Amino acid sequence: MSHAAESAAGANALGGVETPAILHEVRPAVLPRAVLVANNRSFSWITEKICGIIEEPTPTWWWVCFAVAAFVASWTVMGLTYLVATGVGVWGHHNPINWAWDIVNFVFWIGIGHAGTLISAILCLLRQKWRTSINRAAEAMTIFAVVCAAIFPVFHVGRIWFAVLPGWLFPFPNGNEIWQNFRSPLEWDVFAVSTYGTVSVLFWYIGLIPDLAILRDRFYASGHKLRSFLYGLFAMGWRGSNRHWSNYEMGYLILAGVSTPLVLSVHTIVSFDFAVSLIPGWHTTIFPPYFVAGAIFSGFGMVLTLMLPLRAIYKLEDLITQYHIDCMCKITLATGTMVGYAYAMEFFIAWYGANPNEGFAFINRAFGEYWWAYLIMVSCNVITPQLFWFKKIRANTALVWILSIFVNVGMWFERFVIIVTSLARDFLPSSWGYYSPSIVEIFTFFGTFGVFSVLFLLFIRFLPIMPMAELKSVTPAADPHAGADGHH
Amino acid sequence: MSAQPYGLIATFDTASSLYHAAEQVRDAGYRRWDCITPCPVHGLDTAMGLKRSIVPRISLCGGITGFCTGMTLIWWTGAVAYPLTVGGKPLFSPMFAFPISYELTILFTAFATIFGIFVTNGLPMHYHPVLKYEHITRGLDDQFFVVIEASDPKYDRTATRALLEKAGGRNITELEP
Numbered sequence: 016m017s018h019a020a021e022s023a024a025g026a027n028a029l030g031g032v033e034t035p036a037i038l039h040e041v042r043p044a045v046l047p048r049a050v051l052v053a054n055n056r057s058f059s060w061i062t063e064k065i066c067g068i069i070e071e072p073t074p075t076w077w078w079v080c081f082a083v084a085a086f087v088a089s090w091t092v093m094g095l096t097y098l099v100a101t102g103v104g105v106w107g108h109h110n111p112i113n114w115a116w117d118i119v120n121f122v123f124w125i126g127i128g129h130a131g132t133l134i135s136a137i138l139c140l141l142r143q144k145w146r147t148s149i150n151r152a153a154e155a156m157t158i159f160a161v162v163c164a165a166i167f168p169v170f171h172v173g174r175i176w177f178a179v180l181p182g183w184l185f186p187f188p189n190g191n192e193i194w195q196n197f198r199s200p201l202e203w204d205v206f207a208v209s210t211y212g213t214v215s216v217l218f219w220y221i222g223l224i225p226d227l228a229i230l231r232d233r234f235y236a237s238g239h240k241l242r243s244f245l246y247g248l249f250a251m252g253w254r255g256s257n258r259h260w261s262n263y264e265m266g267y268l269i270l271a272g273v274s275t276p277l278v279l280s281v282h283t284i285v286s287f288d289f290a291v292s293l294i295p296g297w298h299t300t301i302f303p304p305y306f307v308a309g310a311i312f313s314g315f316g317m318v319l320t321l322m323l324p325l326r327a328i329y330k331l332e333d334l335i336t337q338y339h340i341d342c343m344c345k346i347t348l349a350t351g352t353m354v355g356y357a358y359a360m361e362f363f364i365a366w367y368g369a370n371p372n373e374g375f376a377f378i379n380r381a382f383g384e385y386w387w388a389y390l391i392m393v394s395c396n397v398i399t400p401q402l403f404w405f406k407k408i409r410a411n412t413a414l415v416w417i418l419s420i421f422v423n424v425g426m427w428f429e430r431f432v433i434i435v436t437s438l439a440r441d442f443l444p445s446s447w448g449y450y451s452p453s454i455v456e457i458f459t460f461f462g463t464f465g466v467f468s469v470l471f472l473l474f475i476r477f478l479p480i481m482p483m484a485e486l487k488s489v490t491p492a493a494d495p496h497a498g499a500d501g502h503h
Numbered sequence: 504m505s506a507q508p509y510g511l512i513a514t515f516d517t518a519s520s521l522y523h524a525a526e527q528v529r530d531a532g533y534r535r536w537d538c539i540t541p542c543p544v545h546g547l548d549t550a551m552g553l554k555r556s557i558v559p560r561i562s563l564c565g566g567i568t569g570f571c572t573g574m575t576l577i578w579w580t581g582a583v584a585y586p587l588t589v590g591g592k593p594l595f596s597p598m599f600a601f602p603i604s605y606e607l608t609i610l611f612t613a614f615a616t617i618f619g620i621f622v623t624n625g626l627p628m629h630y631h632p633v634l635k636y637e638h639i640t641r642g643l644d645d646q647f648f649v650v651i652e653a654s655d656p657k658y659d660r661t662a663t664r665a666l667l668e669k670a671g672g673r674n675i676t677e678l679e680p
Contacts, residue, residue: 057645058541058542058644058645059644059645062541062643062644062645186576186580192584192585193585193587194580194581194584194585194587195580196589197577197580197581197599197600197603198589198590198592198599200602202603203602203603203606206602206603206606206607207602207606210606210607210609210610213610213613214609214610214613217613217614217617218613220617221617221620225542225643228643229640229643229644232639232640232643233640236640247629248629251621251626251627251628251629252626252627252628252629252630252631252634253626253643254539254631254633254634254639254642254643255539255540255541255642255643256537256538256539256624256633257525257537257538257539257540257543257544257547257548257551257553258537258551258553258624259624259626260540260543260544260547261548261553261556262556262557262558262619262620262623262624263543263620263624264543264556265555265556265558265559266556266558266562266616266617266619266620269558269559269562269612269616270613270616270617273562273566273609273612273613273616274609274613276605276609277606277609280602280605280606280609284602287602483541483542484541484542484543485542487541487542488542488543488544488545492517492518493518493542493544493545494518494519494545495518495519495521495522495544495545495546495547495550496519496522496546
């Protein structure tokens with residue numbers, strides 16, 4: 016009865032005939048939104064904070080880190096020089112393990128890049144506004160990770176000058192005028208990774224334009240004409256016009272829209288490198304989703320590894336709040352759980368598929384000569400992320416940072432386990448072998464962390480580490496209806 | 504100041520006041536005018552009466568070109584320039600050509616989109632009268648501006664200034680060309 020009375024009252028209210036007094040007091044429930052910029056910071060605070068990082072004198076810690084990173088990077092330079100001068104034999108490959116650390120490192124670095132694109136593209140389409148604080152740095156991470164990744168397949172060619180022009184990788188006819196085999200996933204990979212690198216750079220650059228314009232104006236005002244000129248050159252004369260914003264926002268949305276299928280396709284194609292072959296342990300249909308989940312998992316590990324120190328050094332707690340860290344931890348947890356599920360499912364199918372080679376490959380992974388690698392992989396990738404269920408752990412920044420390192424280590428070992436254990440025990444026992452990396456390989460790989468760090472340090476020194484315009488757009492001050500009569 | 508200025512610029516302190524001012528300038532029938540904002544303001548396109556951006560059409564052209572490039576490249580190299588049977592498979596099939604065509608679709612779409620953004624915005628344009636305004640830095644920092652160009656047919660030095668004043672603009676200044 017009361018329900019009918021309420022409906023009648025509602026109908027009256029809607030018809031404007033008679034409104035019960037109570038309705039004037041009733042307000043629809045407002046769900047509190049997560050605060051993305053804490054302490055109600057103003058537009059100019061954001062500008063000062065982010066530009067201040069670039070405008071301040073170069074801090075001592077930066078020079079120390081840069082020197083160390085450059086030294087480590089020199090290992091890669093030396094390793095690669097030695098390889099080109101001598102031959103691919105300086106790496107530890109031999110029959111039957113003709114692919115080893117090079118492809119492990121390639122997949123590892125490419126995977127790390129994927130979180131950057133997830134944050135910039137997929138979270139943009141899903142309107143996850145917390146992405147704004149971390150997307151610039153994460154996209155930078157993507158680009159630098161692709162640079163590190165590309166080193167390995169290019170140098171595995173040995174005579175690298177053949178990679179491009181006479182067309183071992185890119186479609187230029189080679190000496191015999193034979194073209195690439197476009198049926199091969201390795202050739203697909205060339206296109207996938209080079210497209211990925213290019214589109215990531217474009218996406219990053221288009222996001223930078225409004226911020227470069229701010230720096231142009233600020234350096235001009237403070238009398239740094241050369242810097243103003245250089246930032247201005249790349250800012251393309253941006254002036255904050257809303258007619259420009261309109262096209263810009265549309266273009267940005269399209270770039271997010273095409274980057275989303277791109278990032279999914281890149282790691283799918285990377286996984287095809289293995290899944291399309293016949294090697295037991297590789298020839299499985301679960302590889303594409305499993306690789307994509309693993310890539311995002313490892314990438315978020317790296318995002319946390321990079322962002323938490325930045326947050327502490329530059330006191331960015333108002334911009335990277337606990338809510339942001341929670342979100343990143345939860346994505347790590349979700350993708351880590353998917354990876355754990357994939358490990359279990361691989362074992363299940365190896366048994367359920369009743370293929371003796373496949374069954375052996377998996378028993379061998381867990382209990383064979385490389386059991387230690389498998390153990391590291393499972394403990395880092397399956398157990399570590401489960402700790403992120405707990406709010407107390409997520410709130411402990413130092414602990415989150417350590418766990419993120421475990422994720423990085425675990426994901427490197429995942430690729431090692433997949434690639435090396437499968438090749439070391441293929442169909443013919445007479446060709447079985449054991450792989451150990453050579454000293455050149457070890458230095459080349461660890462040097463890539465130096466290459467990555469050098470690039471990232473240059474980025475935080477010279478470019479705005481957060482997209483100022485996007486950060487402003489998620490603050491209440493950017494809402495044109497704030498405090499108004501709410502007719503939107 | 505020269506006889507014909509570039510236009511009038513007015514300052515607004517909040518996104519909300521800019522939004523309502525934009526509605527008034529739009530309703531007054533101006534065509535050649537603009538808002539300067541530090542970040543995209545939700546709904547301002549409608550308040551300014553802007554049409555939907557044409558960037559997506561340029562992107563679509565890029566995407567179609569990319570897909571056709573991939574298919575043509577693989578068909579021509581494999582079935583025309585140097586026919587080579589691999590594993591007894593047909594010389595061309597859209598199936599194995601798909602992944603590369605897919606990647607090139609995305610690559611060309613991205614380039615077309617960037618091209619589209621620059622072309623529709625008339626950028627790069629390193630010189631612009633608005634950039635000479637002494638407080639323009641604030642337009643990328645924390646303030647909002649409305650600029651009405653003198654070339655607008657409805658532009659009138661006093662009437663336009665009065666409109667901007669009525670809309671709540673302050674610091675109304677003539678811009679040099």
